[in-house]
Structure formats: C-alpha cells, structure tokens
Amino acid sequence: MSSARGSSTGSPSIEITEIRVSSQHDLKSVEVSTRSFKQKSPCLFGVKTHDFELSSPCRLSPSEPLHLCVRYRGWNITSANADIHHDEVTKAVKPQSSSKREWSQSYPKFRVVLILTIRSHADSELSGTGFSTARTDSELQPTTDAIFKLVDRFRVLVVGNTGVGKSSIINECFGVNLANVEHHKAGVSDINQEIIAHENGRFVLHDSQGFEAGEGENFQKVITFLQTRKGMVDVRDQVHAIWLCFPVRRSSGDRLFEAGVEELFSKKASGEFGPVPLITVFTKYDMLVEQVQFGNNLEFHKRNKHLDPETRNARLAEETTAKFQELCVRPFKEVVGSDIPHIAVSTSKEYKDTRNMLNELVHLTADCVKNSLAVDVAGDVALVSAIAQRVNSAVKIDAVIEVGKKRYWMGLAASVNFPGKTIEACLQVLHTDIVQVWNIQDDCGYLESKELKKLMIALVGDQYDEPSDPNTAFARVYSLLGALTALIGGLTAPAAPIVLPIVASLFLVKWLYDVYEQSALMLQRLMAYIVDFTIIMQLIFGLVANARLRLSRRLIKLVFKAYSKSEEKSKIHKEIKDHVKLAGRFNRDAALAKIVQLIKEYQMKPESMEELQSAVKTFENNEDEEWGLGKV
Numbered sequence: 003m004s005s006a007r008g009s010s011t012g013s014p015s016i017e018i019t020e021i022r023v024s025s026q027h028d029l030k031s032v033e034v035s036t037r038s039f040k041q042k043s044p045c046l047f048g049v050k051t052h053d054f055e056l057s058s059p060c061r062l063s064p065s066e067p068l069h070l071c072v073r074y075r076g077w078n079i080t081s082a083n084a085d086i087h088h089d090e091v092t093k094a095v096k097p098q099s100s101s102k103r104e105w106s107q108s109y110p111k112f113r114v115v116l117i118l119t120i121r122s123h124a125d126s127e128l129s130g131t132g133f134s135t136a137r138t139d140s141e142l143q144p145t146t147d148a149i150f151k152l153v154d155r156f157r158v159l160v161v162g163n164t165g166v167g168k169s170s171i172i173n174e175c176f177g178v179n180l181a182n183v184e185h186h187k188a189g190v191s192d193i194n195q196e197i198i199a200h201e202n203g204r205f206v207l208h209d210s211q212g213f214e215a216g217e218g219e220n221f222q223k224v225i226t227f228l229q230t231r232k233g234m235v236d237v238r239d240q241v242h243a244i245w246l247c248f249p250v251r252r253s254s255g256d257r258l259f260e261a262g263v264e265e266l267f268s269k270k271a272s273g274e275f276g277p278v279p280l281i282t283v284f285t286k287y288d289m290l291v292e293q294v295q296f297g298n299n300l301e302f303h304k305r306n307k308h309l310d311p312e313t314r315n316a317r318l319a320e321e322t323t324a325k326f327q328e329l330c331v332r333p334f335k336e337v338v339g340s341d342i343p344h345i346a347v348s349t350s351k352e353y354k355d356t357r358n359m360l361n362e363l364v365h366l367t368a369d370c371v372k373n374s375l376a377v378d379v380a381g382d383v384a385l386v387s388a389i390a391q392r393v394n395s396a397v398k399i400d401a402v403i404e405v406g407k408k409r410y411w412m413g414l415a416a417s418v419n420f421p422g423k424t425i426e427a428c429l430q431v432l433h434t435d436i437v438q439v440w441n442i443q444d445d446c447g448y449l450e451s452k453e454l455k456k457l458m459i460a461l462v463g464d465q466y467d468e469p470s471d472p473n474t475a476f477a478r479v480y481s482l483l484g485a486l487t488a489l490i491g492g493l494t495a496p497a498a499p500i501v502l503p504i505v506a507s508l509f510l511v512k513w514l515y516d517v518y519e520q521s522a523l524m525l526q527r528l529m530a531y532i533v534d535f536t537i538i539m540q541l542i543f544g545l546v547a548n549a550r551l552r553l554s555r556r557l558i559k560l561v562f563k564a565y566s567k568s569e570e571k572s573k574i575h576k577e578i579k580d581h582v583k584l585a586g587r588f589n590r591d592a593a594l595a596k597i598v599q600l601i602k603e604y605q606m607k608p609e610s611m612e613e614l615q616s617a618v619k620t621f622e623n624n625e626d627e628e629w630g631l632g633k634v
C-alpha cells in the first residue's frame with residue numbers, strides 16, 4: 003500500500019496564514035476550505051473588513067483551488083464565493099522561503115488579500131512533512147496537520163437493506179444529520195458518491211442502499227466499488243472500514259441474511275477487497291430486548307415479576323444476550339466463520355444501553371482499522387477514525403494522548419521541539435492538536451479563539467489572584483461535576499451572563515511572549531495546559547456531542563469556570579508542581595508519563611458523563627453572550 007507521504011510535484015509550495023477580506027457590505031463570516039482544510043471566522047458584527055488569522059497554515063495545492071465563501075448581513079446579498087488557484091498566486095508572487103508575502107485580488111463583491119509563505123520546490127522538500135523530520139520553517143506544524151495530509155477523512159462504506167438503520171447509526175456515531183444531505187433528501191443512492199456532511203468534515207460516507215444479494219445488480223456494485231477503491235494508490239481514497247448491517251434476528255423463523263451474502267464474506271476472506279476491515283453490525287438490538295421482555299405471551303414478565311426491578315433488568319439483559327447468541331452469533335459463525343468481527347447496536351433513545359453500544363462500535367472499528375490496514379498507515383487511519391467519531395470520549399482521550407506522544411509532548415522538559423520559539427507558539431500548537439482531535443463542530447471558531455487561549459494561559463499561569471466570584475459565593479470544595487451543577491444553580495437568573503473570575507489576571511500573562519527556555523516553571527505551565535485543556539475539552543464534548551447542546555461562548559465559559567473552580571484542577575496543579583520538583587525537569591519521559599497519568603486519572607468517567615447530561619438540563623443556552631474579557 004502506498005501513501006501520500008513524500009509526494010512531490012515540482013511546484014512551489016504555498017502556505018496561507020492569514021486572509022484579509024474587505025467589502026462594501028457588512029460581513030457576517032468568512033470561510034476558507036480545501037479538500038483537507040476548512041476554517042470559518044468567528045461570527046462578525048458591524049464590520050466591512052476582516053483579518054482572518056488561520057489557526058494553522060492552509061496549504062494551497064496545484065490540484066485543487068482554495069474556496070472562499072464570504073457571507074453578509076442584511077437583505078440584499080447573502081453570500082459570495084471565489085476559487086483561488088495555485089497558478090494564479092505563483093504567477094504573481096515569487097518564491098522566497100524566509101518571509102511572508104501578499105497576494106491580492108478583487109472580486110465583484112469583495113477584495114481579498116492572502117498573507118502567505120511561498121517556497122520553491124527545493125525549499126519545501128527540506129521542510130518535510132514527516133514527524134521525525136526537523137522543520138526548517140518558522141512555524142510549528144500541528145501533528146494533526148501532518149496526519150490529515152495522509153488521510154483527511156475517515157472513509158466508511160455502509161451496506162444494508164433499506165430501513166435497517168444505516169443512517170441512524172451514522173448520524174449517532176459521527177454527529178451528523180444525513181437528512182440534511184441533498185443526496186439523502188432525494189432518496190437517490192449511488193455508492194460512488196462521497197457523502198460529506200457539513201457538520202463533520204472528518205468523515206466521508208459511501209452508502210449502498212438495498213443489498214439484495216441474490217438479485218445481483220446492487221451486490222455487484224458493492225463488489226466493484228470495493229475492488230476499485232482497493233486499487234487506489236492514495237490511502238485517503240481507499241475505504242477504511244465497512245459496516246455491513248443486518249437487523250437483529252428476533253425469532254428462529256426470520257432469515258439471518260439474504261442468500262448470496264456469504265459471497266461477500268468469502269471475497270473478503272480471499273483478499274479481493276484488500277485489508278479494509280469488514281464489521282458486521284446487527285442493528286435494532288433494543289427490539290430484541292423488547293421481544294424477550296414482552297414477547298411470547300409475556301412469559302418473561304410472568305416468570306420474573308417477583309424480582310425487584312434491578313435484578314429483573316439484570317436478568318433481562320442476560321436472557322437477551324443469550325437469545326442474541328442463539329439467534330444471531332451462532333448461525334452467523336456457522337456461515338462465515340469466526341474471523342469476521344460482529345457487534346450488536348441500537349440507536350433508540352429509549353434503550354438504556356444505546357450509548358454503550360455505539361461507544362463499542364466506534365471502539366471496535368478503530369481497533370479493526372489498526373489491526374487490519376498496512377502497518378505504515380494503520381495507526382494514522384485509526385487516529386482519523388477516532389477523530390471523526392463523535393460519541394466515545396474515552397476513544398478521543400486515547401487519541402489526544404497518541405497524537406501528543408507523536409511529537410510535542412515528548413521531551414517537554416528538555417525543550418526538544420521548542421527551541422527558539424515563543425511560549426505562545428508552543429501553546430498554540432499544543433492547543434490546536436487537542437482541538438482537532440476532539441473535532442467538535444465549531445462554525446464560529448470559538449475553540450481556536452484568542453479569548454479561549456488567553457483564558458487557558460491565565461489558568462496555567464501561577465500568579466493570579468482570585469477576586470471574589472461575581473456569580474455566586476463559591477467554596478472551592480466542589481468536584482468538577484459538582485462545580486458545574488452549583489454554577490448553573492447559582493446563576494441569579496437562568497440566562498444571567500457567566501462572569502469569569504479570571505479576567506484581571508489576563509494582564510499578567512507577559513510570560514507568554516518569552517522564548518521557551520528550560521525552567522521548572524515553564525515545564526509546569528506546559529504540562530498544566532495540556533492536562534487542563536484536555537479535560538475541559540472532554541467536558542465540552544460531553545455537552546455538545548452527547549448532551550446535544552449548541553457550542554456557544556456561554557457554554558465554554560460555563561465549563562471553563564467550573565473547571566477552574568474544581569478540586570480536580572487544584573489537585574492536578576499540585577501534582578504537577580510536586581512532580582516537577584521531585585522528578586526534576588531533565589528526565590525526558592517523566593513529564594510525558596505524568597501527563598498521561600493525570601489525564602487518565604482525572605478524565606470524566608462514563609457514569610459522570612451521564613450525570614453531566616442531567617446536570618445541564620436547566621442550563622439556559624439559547625442566547626449566546628460575549629466572552630466578557632475586554633480587549634484581548
């Protein structure tokens with residue numbers, strides 16, 4: 003299997019770091035995208051020009067243009083678009099690796115200036131894209147950018163008959179709404195069509211509706227599709243996982259699957275589709291539970307009515323598992339052997355194990371990807387699967403750690419990756435990697451905003467006073483969850499703005515502009531930033547992906563404030579301080595091991611994630627609010 007790494011075209015390489023847009027009309031937002039990059043400005047108010055600083059450089063390739071979408075406020079026009087091509091820029095700007103250059107162009111409704119670095123091919127070969135290559139340019143490149151250069155989206159083929167629950171599973175696992183996708187509205191399905199939902203750009207779906215194997219046509223389409231994709235040289239174009247869906251069988255009279263499906267398994271076994279993992283998903287498991295509980299003339303009920311509800315539920319779970327083995331797993335293995343991974347899933351909100359089952363599905367998928375694909379790409383594709391999914395926060399935490407370990411969390415104590423950089427640049431790259439792995443839908447760019455970064459910096463700086471809390475008298479004995487609940491309960495009115503107690507200290511963060519140096523204090527701050535921000539992001543993920551709240555500044559402020567007041571934060575900061583004092587700062591891997599231990603220990607446990615959901619039921623999040631930090 004070959005990969006995109008090290009591909010060369012001979013064209014100059016262009017990296018855009020900032021985009022200035024000016025117009026006669028009031029701007030609402032600016033969005034810039036390529037196939038592997040997408041970023042949107044914050045929501046804009048009352049401005050006709052906007053300097054859009056990208057959180058990480060956007061690479062412009064000769065094979066596809068940069069797409070710019072400018073949205074306006076007001077009634078006359080809503081948006082205008084432009085495509086900027088690599089050769090337009092290279093015709094006007096000469097390569098010069100050492101300095102930033104400008105390229106500008108006027109379009110009918112706006113004018114754009116790109117701030118960029120342009121290097122000749124020879125220069126760009128030097129800077130490299132691999133993790134181990136020393137970079138010669140001035141920017142620190144996020145590790146996730148290097149991963150996305152190899153694979154920018156997790157590519158899933160979902161196969162199964164109409165109504166089996168394919169779209170429901172995809173929606174739940176990837177936090178999308180397939181009903182919004184044009185192709186799904188029309189009810190037309192072409193397996194070759196790439197379905198990319200606006201809500202989650204890290205995921206691309208191919209959907210094979212209907213799979214009447216015996217009938218031939220659809221079946222053959224699936225086979226041909228998989229064979230074609232297998233032959234594609236670029237790993238990003240290959241299929242990374244197949245979910246083959248069958249409804250759970252509820253009685254021995256039902257068919258397990260149509261005649262002919264075995265052929266798919268045998269083609270997979272003989273290597274015709276390459277190493278892509280094929281996972282069998284038995285859908286609508288809740289209906290089997292219901293069948294056991296209420297079917298057969300209420301036989302289960304009659305037999306178990308004397309039990310207390312907890313024991314009765316445990317018995318129901320046990321008997322359903324046994325039924326599942328008898329009706330699905332055993333016959334499945336008899337037909338296809340025991341090598342094909344299989345799993346039961348439900349998407350029903352009423353069923354109590356739905357979340358766990360979806361968690362297991364994405365976990366199993368990441369594992370299968372890691373163990374099946376070619377070794378040189380398997381780890382990175384598995385990471386992209388973890389990044390794409392939006393249900394399992396434990397899988398995200400593992401991915402955050404793995405991405406950190408690839409580069410920037412190594413040698414933190416010895417400044418291996420950061421010599422000559424400002425602290426701001428170091429934190430920037432750590433911050434971006436964590437945000438990219440959590441992959442929370444953030445159309446306004448709040449998670450990469452200057453304001454949130456400043457808050458984080460103030461949180462890990464050690465020299466701030468805590469003024470009395472304006473929202474509520476707040477004792478510092480709360481667990482994180484308790485702090486969140488107390489904070490919501492303590493808001494004087496449901497929609498009262500959340501006031502951050504940390505504002506004053508924003509002016510004390512001069513250390514941010516220092517150049518990175520080896521010092522105990524510096525190490526302490528970097529370690530705290532990584533652990534604090536990972537846990538804060540886990541909470542935000544819990545509220546947005548699991549509890550389905552809208553990402554707003556208000557929600558981020560709530561989480562930030564709860565964390566900064568929590569005993570977890572105090573303990574983490576103390577442990578880091580003690581660690582740096584004891585382990586010294588020259589033990590290369592001790593800091594990394596400590597970071598991993600702290601994240602694992604203080605991450606929110608699954609039970610607490612459920613509590614979190616009920617804790618936020620009364621949180622008023624309809625109206626957003628300003629950061630309230632003054633000028634940052």
Ligand SMILES: Nc1nc2c(ncn2[C@@H]2O[C@H](COP(=O)(O)OP(=O)(O)OP(=O)(O)O)[C@@H](O)[C@H]2O)c(=O)[nH]1
Nearest residue numbers: 163164165166167168169170211286287348349350
């Ligand atoms: N009880 C139960 N119903 C489900 C479950 N998953 C999906 N459904 C329902 O089954 C119906 C079909 O679900 P979809 O997700 O649209 O199925 P699909 O496979 O995408 O169907 P097509 O797009 O037509 O091929 C919907 O009414 C869903 O609400 C489940 O886990 N349990």
Ligand SMILES: [Mg+2]
Nearest residue numbers: 165168169170
């Ligand atoms: Mg569907």
